[in-house]
Amino acid sequence: MSARRPMSLPIFALVCLAFLLGRTTAAQQSGSRVGAQESAQQKLLDEGEKRFHANCGRCHQSPHRFPPRMVMTIERHMRVRATLTDEDMRAIVAYLTQ
Amino acid sequence: MLSVSLGATKCGWVRWLLLALAIAPAALAQGQMQAQAPAQAEAKTEGPQAGPLDPNNPDVVLPAVTAVPIFSMGVGMITAWQGGQPNLEPLISPVGLIPIGQKWLIEGRGTFESDLIPDPRGPGWKGYLEKEADYVQVDYIADKYVTFSFGRYLTPFGIFNERLYPIWIRNLQSDPLILPISTGPSGAGTGAMLRGGFNVAPKAELNYATYFSTKLTTSPFESDRDWGMRAGIYLPGPRVEFGGSFQHLLQAGHSNAFGFHFAWQPPPVPLDIRAEYARSSNGSGYWLEGAYRLSQAPVWKDELRHVQVVGRMQEYYVGKFEDEDDDLPMVNTKLFEFGLNYYFRDDVRFVSSYGRQFAAEGGNANVWTVGVTYRLAVPVGRGDAR
Numbered sequence: 303m304s305a306r307r308p309m310s311l312p313i314f315a316l317v318c319l320a321f322l323l324g325r326t327t328a329a330q331q332s333g334s335r336v337g338a339q340e341s342a343q344q345k346l347l348d349e350g351e352k353r354f355h356a357n358c359g360r361c362h363q364s365p366h367r368f369p370p371r372m373v374m375t376i377e378r379h380m381r382v383r384a385t386l387t388d389e390d391m392r393a394i395v396a397y398l399t400q
Numbered sequence: 401m402l403s404v405s406l407g408a409t410k411c412g413w414v415r416w417l418l419l420a421l422a423i424a425p426a427a428l429a430q431g432q433m434q435a436q437a438p439a440q441a442e443a444k445t446e447g448p449q450a451g452p453l454d455p456n457n458p459d460v461v462l463p464a465v466t467a468v469p470i471f472s473m474g475v476g477m478i479t480a481w482q483g484g485q486p487n488l489e490p491l492i493s494p495v496g497l498i499p500i501g502q503k504w505l506i507e508g509r510g511t512f513e514s515d516l517i518p519d520p521r522g523p524g525w526k527g528y529l530e531k532e533a534d535y536v537q538v539d540y541i542a543d544k545y546v547t548f549s550f551g552r553y554l555t556p557f558g559i560f561n562e563r564l565y566p567i568w569i570r571n572l573q574s575d576p577l578i579l580p581i582s583t584g585p586s587g588a589g590t591g592a593m594l595r596g597g598f599n600v601a602p603k604a605e606l607n608y609a610t611y612f613s614t615k616l617t618t619s620p621f622e623s624d625r626d627w628g629m630r631a632g633i634y635l636p637g638p639r640v641e642f643g644g645s646f647q648h649l650l651q652a653g654h655s656n657a658f659g660f661h662f663a664w665q666p667p668p669v670p671l672d673i674r675a676e677y678a679r680s681s682n683g684s685g686y687w688l689e690g691a692y693r694l695s696q697a698p699v700w701k702d703e704l705r706h707v708q709v710v711g712r713m714q715e716y717y718v719g720k721f722e723d724e725d726d727d728l729p730m731v732n733t734k735l736f737e738f739g740l741n742y743y744f745r746d747d748v749r750f751v752s753s754y755g756r757q758f759a760a761e762g763g764n765a766n767v768w769t770v771g772v773t774y775r776l777a778v779p780v781g782r783g784d785a786r
Contacts, residue, residue, distance in 0.1 A: 385596060385597030387599055
């Protein structure tokens with residue numbers, strides 16, 4: 303009669319190691335992706351604030367907060383009226399709606 | 401043996417299962433990262449203002465709502481004294497913006513104002529209501545370089561008429577003397593326009609507008625038959641803009657007009673410097689304006705940050721004066737104005753100014769203005785989620 307041996311310690315350690323490695327890798331990759339997005343978003347917001355003051359501040363006092371649905375219209379209006387560039391508009395919308 | 405074999409087999413199966421379970425997260429993580437952006441975009445949309453990813457930059461999240469129509473209005477009550485003669489100038493200027501789809505915009509602005517003077521026959525004031533259709537235009541944003549505009553538009557000659565005219569934007573309530581040059585009988589043209597702004601270098605933007613207008617004599621939609629263009633370079637770093645305008649009249653006179661504009665907002669200082677020069681066969685002149693917001697004052701910061709100090713110098717020289725309807729001065733004129741504005745909020749302010757006008761043929765006079773301006777803007781609709 304042979305006794306059923308429990309899983310040996312090295313194999314158990316290997317399982318745990320693989321599990322931890324997997325979790326860590328997923329977290330790191332997910333985190334790096336989210337981090338990249340947050341970084342890009344923050345960069346755009348900073349750029350938006352700069353462009354808001356450089357463009358809108360030429361005629362308007364700042365900053366006046368509008369709901370995002372109004373910002374989308376106002377920026378289209380200013381795209382025409384103040385000949386904002388496409389890049390200006392994109393960054394300013396991000397800044398005013400964040 | 402059988403049980404041993406079974407036991408060994410079962411134990412091996414469990415081992416492989418455990419190994420698979422342990423490795424699965426890593427494998428899944430590897431695989432999921434390839435398609436992670438949409439999932440994260442969905443997560444982002446849970447926020448009240450987060451929408452889909454920007455197609456031009458997958459790392460950027462767009463707002464969750466679409467543009468909605470806006471009703472806006474400027475209201476002003478200005479009292480002016482010119483040479484001791486008082487004028488009450490109440491004004492309402494409604495603005496409508498109607499976005500359609502992603503590229504269209506219908507926009508319009510009207511002005512209802514009155515110029516009330518004391519009634520010589522008794523107490524009270526008399527005057528009449530002036531109605532203006534400032535602009536009613538349809539815009540189509542074709543791409544990053546070109547926007548088409550059709551209808552009645554503000555004549556893009558210089559910068560004051562298009563950008564600084566509204567009473568809730570201008571720093572001094574009186575019009576520049578040269579404003580009527582080339583802006584037509586009502587500051588607007590009727591026809592079509594191409595315009596746009598784009599980067600021509602990493603730190604330089606080009607903006608342009610070219611237009612054709614037909615003649616209309618029907619009030620309040622008067623316009624001249626002409627064509628023209630304006631171009632400017634804007635340097636966002638030092639916040640300097642300079643440019644020029646040209647217009648050719650395609651009706652009586654067939655004259656040319658040209659002008660230059662300049663604007664500078666030195667970034668570390670709350671100072672606006674603007675200037676325009678214009679010349680036509682009717683006359684020529686310039687204005688130079690500086691406005692300083694006392695937000696960096698070393699004392700009384702809470703009070704002084706609401707205060708703006710303005711100064712403007714302008715001169716006008718009469719030309720051949722072919723068109724008597726364009727509201728230009730009849731004689732050579734110099735005017736210096738000094739103003740104080742107080743911003744209760746960014747949309748409500750008290751305005752005041754004193755000016756001294758020097759004009760030929762005894763036209764010297766003091767010019768005072770006091771008033772309040774207010775601007776509101778409200779959305780019309782809730783907007784669709786996208």
